[in-house]
Amino acid sequence: MDCPSCEQQFWTRDSFETHWENFHQSTEGALVAEVLGCHHCGERRMDRLDWLEPDMEEIQCQSCMAVSTP
Secondary structure: OEOOOOOOEOOOHHHHHHHHHHHOHHHOOOEOOHHHOOOOOOOOEHHHEEEEOOOOOEEEEOOOOOEEOO
């Protein structure tokens, strides 16, 4: 798993999430609630999560391109 904000790579989701929370997410813009964040990579930056039309019921993460329903 690659960090979307730097070149660091991780073997486990836990190690990536710890890195993400400590080094990037808190300093890179407005955050959405955890429940609205990407279920795949943990992305919570508002400008990296797009509601998909036409129903606006799914969110696509622009960091990992995963689509999820909050």
